[in-house]
Amino acid sequence: MSILQDSAIVLREYAYSETSQIIVFFTMTAGKVRALGKGIRRGTKKRFASGVDLLDIGKVTVQGRGERSGGLATLTEWKQTRCLSGLRESLHRLHGAQYVAEVTAHLTEEWDPHPGLYQQLEASLALLAESEEPLLALVVYQRALLRSVGSLPVFDQCVGCDRTTELTHFSTLDGGMICSNCAPRHRETKPVRPETLAILCDRAKGTASEGAFALLNHHIAHLMGKMPALAPQLIAPARLATGEQRGQES
Numbered sequence: 001m002s003i004l005q006d007s008a009i010v011l012r013e014y015a016y017s018e019t020s021q022i023i024v025f026f027t028m029t030a031g032k033v034r035a036l037g038k039g040i041r042r043g044t045k046k047r048f049a050s051g052v053d054l055l056d057i058g059k060v061t062v063q064g065r066g067e068r069s070g071g072l073a074t075l076t077e078w079k080q081t082r083c084l085s086g087l088r089e090s091l092h093r094l095h096g097a098q099y100v101a102e103v104t105a106h107l108t109e110e111w112d113p114h115p116g117l118y119q120q121l122e123a124s125l126a127l128l129a130e131s132e133e134p135l136l137a138l139v140v141y142q143r144a145l146l147r148s149v150g151s152l153p154v155f156d157q158c159v160g161c162d163r164t165t166e167l168t169h170f171s172t173l174d175g176g177m178i179c180s181n182c183a184p185r186h187r188e189t190k191p192v193r194p195e196t197l198a199i200l201c202d203r204a205k206g207t208a209s210e211g212a213f214a215l216l217n218h219h220i221a222h223l224m225g226k227m228p229a230l231a232p233q234l235i236a237p238a239r240l241a242t243g244e245q246r247g248q249e250s
């Protein structure tokens, strides 16, 4: 039976029975792994003395990689190695961290390695734990996640005609920006302001905006097939829907 020992971050955990728990880990070398932790909830096993909580970072050991598709691995050991207590000091930080865990759990496949994304996730959680303004870390992570799963939209040219100027709208279905010439031929578009586009193109490092977060969240929601549950906790639902201020629409 194959054994995986790896660094991991807890993306989800929920009760499976009175004594057991299912935990979704994001591991450094194997990607997302779902494991059954027997006896965890009673805390009878020394190996789980510290418990397993959402957003914990530690060393995990699981057995049996669920050879059958959708099969659960068995959690045999867990040891927390890093404590980001700052995440629980404010609701904004906690919601930001829960958001990155939620979207990562939804957009990655089991046993599909994303070592670069693992490092970005740990770095983003560490940043969130000390941040007063979570949007900056969140936009960086949204971009990293989309790039890692091969779904980062095209922001630097028109997906209709390859033009690189007057990029005024975004289309989720077409996977990128649309220029002012092509926009009338696309039905599902959102207006994008130049300052938002600069952030999306990574030309405005260190700048956070609700517009950039909302647009990337809109694309993530499309890929997930539903709105991330934590998104409305991070910016006002009205801003989440439009992404941009009123008056910018064509």
Ligand SMILES: [Zn+2]
Pocket: 158, 159, 160, 161, 162, 163, 178, 179, 180, 181, 182, 183
């Ligand atoms: Zn065009």
